[in-house]
Amino acid sequence: MSEEEKQQILKQTLWNIANDLRGNMDADDFRDYILGFIFYKYLSRKMELYANVILQPDGLDYETVEQHPQATELLEAIRFEALDKLGYFLKPSELFSELAKRGNSGNKNNFILGDLANVLTSIEQSTMGSESEDDFGNLFEDLDLTSSKLGKTEDAKNELIVKVLTHLEGIDFDLENSDSDILGDAYEYLIGQFASGAGKKAGEFYTPQQVSKILAQLVTTNKTKLKSVYDPTCGSGSLLLRVAKEVKEVGEFYGQESNPTTYNLCRMNMIMHDVHYKRFDIYNEDTLVNPSPNHIDKRFEAIVANPPFSANWSASPLFMSDDRFSDYGKLAPKSKADFAFVQHMIHQLDDDGTMACVLPHGVLFRGAAEGHIRKFLIEEKNYLDAVIGLPANIFYGTSIPTCILVLKKNREQAGNILFIDASAHFEKVKTQNVLQDTHIEEIVNTYRNRIVTDKYSYVATLDEVKENDYNLNIPRYVDTFEEEEPVDITAVAKAIKQLDHDMQQTDEIIAGFCNELGIETPF
Template identity: 35%
Template sequence: MAIKKSELYSSLWNSCDELRGGMDASQYKDYILTLLFVKYVSDKYAGKEDAIIEVPEGGSFADMVRLKGDKEIGDKINKIIGRLAEANGLKGVIDQADFNDEAKLGSGKEMQDRLSKLVAIFDGLDLRANRAEGDDLLGDAYEYLMRHFATESGKSKGQFYTPAEVSRVIAKVIGIGPETRQDQTIYDPACGSGSLLLKASDEAPRGISIYGQEMDNATWALSRMNMILHGHPGAEIWRGNTLADPHFKNPDGSLKKFDFAVANPPFSSKAWTNGLNPENDEFKRFEYGVPPAKNGDYAFLLHLITSLKSTGKGAIILPHGVLFRGNKEADIRRNLVRHGLIKGIIGLPPNLFYGTGIPACIIVVDKENASSRTGIFMIDASRGFEKDGNKNRLRSQDIRKIVDVFNNRIELPRYSRMVPIAEIASSANDYNLNIPRYIDSSEPEDLHDLDAHLSGGIPVRDIDALERYWSVFPTLRDALFRSNGRAGYLEPKVEPAQVKATILAHAEFAAYAARVAAVFDEWRAAHEPRLWALDAGAKPREVVRALSEDMLVRFAGLPLLDKYDAYQCLMDYWAGGMQDDVDLVAAEGWVAAAKPRGIIEDKEKKIKETPDLVISRRKYKMDLIPPALIVGRYFAAEQAEICCLESDVARATEQKEEFEEEHGGEEGALNGLEDEKGTKIAKGNVQKRAMELKDTILKAYSEGTLEHKQAKTIKKTSFGLGYWNKEIADEEGLFEELNVLYDYLQILNEESAKKKTLKEAVDRFQNNILVKYSELTKNEIKALVVEDKWFSSLQAAVESEVQRLTQRLAGRVKELDERYARPLPELEREVEAFSKKIEEHLKRMGLKW
């Protein structure tokens, strides 16, 4: 079965556990990514003729597997990688990591065990069937690892990776798309691991020629491997210092020009002039000005501009300082604006990047329309993000909103604006491009009304500010507020605790919820055929693209509900599991993807899976169809029966606990009968005590110290299910303790019987579920997944967004109510009353002042 993306990620990250301790993340990434590369190309190309990667004899991952437990495993792995590298011209690329380094991997048995376990983890991954056309599971996994490595590597080592979310924004705003030709070119002068180039190339379905240069040797190797894993073995990625020695040049020695260029260079490099005399630059990159010697931000921007064709377009990530710093940088900025080279500026949230926590911006360059440019389009996207550990991340809706607004020049209050060049050049701004000068993204201040605090009532002004709600629910306002007799002020009609319930019960809200549901149903009806038609060979990215694009269109006409919030519901669900489902169907088809698989916990691999079903100690995982879906559609009655039996067990347990509490005190009959740990009363101890008590009673009877006409029945007692008549008693109460013990044993037996009945029912129930999986037809599988799983979950997510709207309105109404509920005179009278009470108490206590 094809491995799910989430499982692949988990397995790969667990493999890092084998290396932690001996080195930091910036080092062990070379080992993990190298093994991933060798495993992938071995699975994909070994034994195939005319493959783009040759897997030579003695140079495959299978050769590594045979080394598990070998005393010379480190040295032999190096040789295997060396053979693969030599056969494909990858010397210095995939052989960066030394698998025989005792300083990092330990010596002797420690290295042998560590590498054997590491190889075993990768050996458990089947990567042959995990690339559907148009999708790239391995490339995504590679990026997943690099993101985590960047997080762990810290400030000095995180610069090799540009967050994928930012890369997607850049790729989409520079104009690459379906019309881009395969012979067009894209270039990154500081390509790092290649993520920016790859995300940009993803936007060109017909292909695009990739060029890049990277100074760091290890990072350059990552980029080369990344290109191959993403299916771009022909990408030209070169080593070297781009500013001092650019590799890509024309025959006449001038810089090669590209159609597109992207970059995320090191921020504010202080060594950018090493090997370079910018005053006499042979490539004429500094015609608009020479950057300061200790800050290379503009050096990379000017290199990017020079590397573009006359119709070229590009984007670069730089710190916000480039927008407003003075002196030499101000001169460069003025020249760039005057020449119309800057098309737009996008301000990003802080703490997105792994090398720094400072906020950055994207400067978009467009040479083609520079001469006619009359304004710069600015976006302040600094407030749209989510927390992800100790970093921030752009959500899917943030990415989409930035791209939509930028590409369509949509002006939104406190978010985006086309700023005229004349305004930028004015004496007040003097070519300062700092975004807050032109876009005030702060929320309006929530002003208090002093008269309302003094005299009571909620200001009409504050209620009018909720007009976006009243326009949709025109009579709801009157249901929540009424006149209090003062002009310009109202009072609440309902108690604060009832505001939300009032909104939910209002006919206009019900009509609005129905309207949203109708839009969802229309969207659902439009895409049900597409999802039912999925099968092996499907293209998951095309699926989510069609679903998401249409969702944005259909939800755009709804008031209150932001279309990007609905879009986020879909994208969250896609990332959270639907993508894995579609990947499985695309790789194997519906029937194979729906089959349960037995799982084994391998302690050596440290990979544990939580089973969906456990039958006869065998664990089963249902990847595509969770058992709950089978139960809901086919076993609802059996589920109800199980619930009843669970209730019976719960009541029996509750009865037992109540009995223990009643008779478990210091003088209770159950005192001292706990198990060795003292955590619970032991049944064996109770039985032992009952038999001791029985023997005592019989002995007393035989010795004549106990006289009772029914005492002889004690002889017939068989504790557990015996004939003991608990009604027997005598004047001295000798049988009372025995009665308690007998009752407790009866309770225990009843609880045990109910638990046994429940277990047997659950075993039958789960076995029936497992059998049902084998009986499902293809159409039944589709109905369970498409209708009961995908659309049902998405509908619930959209409905939760409608509920959030209600919560926001109710929250604001309650806030206003509570803010002005008690005017100042009332509070003063209350303070005065309390003061008098305190004074009276103090006087009675004899205090004088």
């Protein structure tokens, strides 16, 4: 069986389990449980595999090591190694397989809720004082095993949890295959599936893969390795991880997310994709108000983002002394933080880096402070490299058309700006518009080669942009107007005459019927 076939089976199996077991629970709530338990199983299996490698020279097995006469010394040695290698530690009795076995034992001792809660706490506590503490702290806080959403009684809650653990225990995650990322991709698939049904909330934690692909390919143009990638509104981390698929190697991943639940999901997603805890730094705070103290002085080679569209922010005058905004002379308006995110990202961008972010179309033409910032970016800094218009209705929870801005501090094509209008290039799938691989390839290829295509793309000089008063509305540069075929007036007149003739004949026929019936004609 191919890797792709294995992946499809795993994706569908996990999604079926999620649907079968959540019952009447809201999908958003069940998401946190099912993804959390998959993550717990992943950590358990990684722990067991690593411990068995350590114990192999002694002919021991981790599953039974707690019964060994020197169990205390052995476990302490394994814990020391695991904290550095994995970032956490689990005893054999705390492994997922052990709790699933106990819960499914069929006797009165199968109540595992309390033990499960203790294990999840133990995973977090095992990292206390170690380098991985920030990466594992409060990671399971959204798995509330006391919640009435799981059941009205303790027995009902336990029964549901046991069912979930039992079903998951029966799935082979194939973690022995170190070259495979089947589980990580399946986990990402589940996040996407939950997002597709989450409505407006989905935008808080997930960027559709079709858009992620475009952003990732734009910022990795002419790159095979990246020192770093950063997302200031990273959600579940899908964009960061997508960038890693486009190059051979990414040194470090950085992200910031304001929602605590989504922040936890992002850290889990990183670990599930086998990104070592020393290689990622995700921070939980509002990026504009409280940027990570570990990030703010760094400069990143690639930046990708899908910030919340036209979000509110304070726009406090105090920000005018902030290095991120002070050069511009004006702040983004309170009701539209779009350019505030752009300014933040530019501040974090390395001199040889590329950033690509998704924004609402309003940033292209709105005036006042936004018009001032836009002019400054083009006229004073000359950072704007390309403007790409996307189709409407491709994001979960909103049908508005969006655009991608690509910015660089050192542009190869410093005398012009590329405009791409891909708004009409999509495929309708149910109620959603979808960018297929061919559409994505056309966008990226047009950007990379700066191709001019009639009614699709145009390379505008900076003088042309200046003549348009720095208004970047795409139709000003890409003419998509379709001329209608010329009307043949003679043919139209002839058709009208024929129509009059036909109507007259019809009237005569109706009048004949009326005479036969002895009734008055209707005209």
